[in-house]
Amino acid sequence: SIAHEINQPLAAVITSGESCKRWINRAEPNLDEARRSLDRIIQNSARVSDVITCIRALSRQSEVQRQIEVFDEIVSDSLTLMQHDICMQQVRPHTQLGAPGARIQGDRIQLQQVIINLIVNACQAMANVHDRARTLRIQTSVQDNEAVLEITDSGTGIAEDILPSLFDPFFTTKPTGLGMGLSICRSIIEFHGGRIWVSSEVGVGTQFLFAIALMPVSHDE
Numbered sequence: 001s002i003a004h005e006i007n008q009p010l011a012a013v014i015t016s017g018e019s020c021k022r023w024i025n026r027a028e029p030n031l032d033e034a035r036r037s038l039d040r041i042i043q044n045s046a047r048v049s050d051v052i053t054c055i056r057a058l059s060r061q062s063e064v065q066r067q068i069e070v071f072d073e074i075v076s077d078s079l080t081l082m083q084h085d086i087c088m089q090q091v092r093p094h095t096q097l098g099a100p101g102a103r104i105q106g107d108r109i110q111l112q113q114v115i116i117n118l119i120v121n122a123c124q125a126m127a128n129v130h131d132r133a134r135t136l137r138i139q140t141s142v143q144d145n146e147a148v149l150e151i152t153d154s155g156t157g158i159a160e161d162i163l164p165s166l167f168d169p170f171f172t173t174k175p176t177g178l179g180m181g182l183s184i185c186r187s188i189i190e191f192h193g194g195r196i197w198v199s200s201e202v203g204v205g206t207q208f209l210f211a212i213a214l215m216p217v218s219h220d221e
């Protein structure tokens, strides 16, 4: 599927390059059409570049840090980074950090990447919601020796038949989506020995959850 995702825009670059040449080589060159071809070349090249960035993010898994981190701090830092975006989209965030002191072992930056991705998706799912409040609930807890994060939105929801494909690489329902976000999220969470899952109801909203094992409490402290 990676080959397909790269070959498709590359083929479009070649076709647009050829038609650009034709528009310019005419007795009376049509610069407007040539410009449009160039725009398509730029757009498609940017897409190839995005795909490669995502693949690099996946292959970097092997170099992840394994530090002891306070789970709630990772979540609140991610929220701080996203505060502006959330406000801009008229989304009301409700945060409940209910895992004080819970520590996990992992890569802070990568886990923030997961949380930010889930928040961006949640906000995008609420962009067309006008008949109810756009609420984003972010809640942490400790359950059965795991730190759990729940991100709940009041967005469009997800049809039951596509739920099993959500975490597949390149699965997207967005016109310009890349469909790598959730696939990267899952790979990061699984690398941390955790699990990520989703529940959703069309017209009501979606809830993404992930759980990562807690660090055992040291008795020397």
Ligand code: ADP
Pocket (backbone or CB within 6 Å): 121, 122, 123, 125, 153, 155, 156, 157, 158, 166, 171, 172, 173, 174, 176, 177, 178, 179, 180, 181, 182, 183, 206
């Ligand atoms: P992308 O955002 O590029 O489409 P993702 O892998 O992040 O890629 O998401 C895959 C698909 O999952 C999205 O296209 C969308 O259909 C669905 N999705 C993800 N998060 C949500 C959400 N919070 N609400 C509704 N649909 C979602």
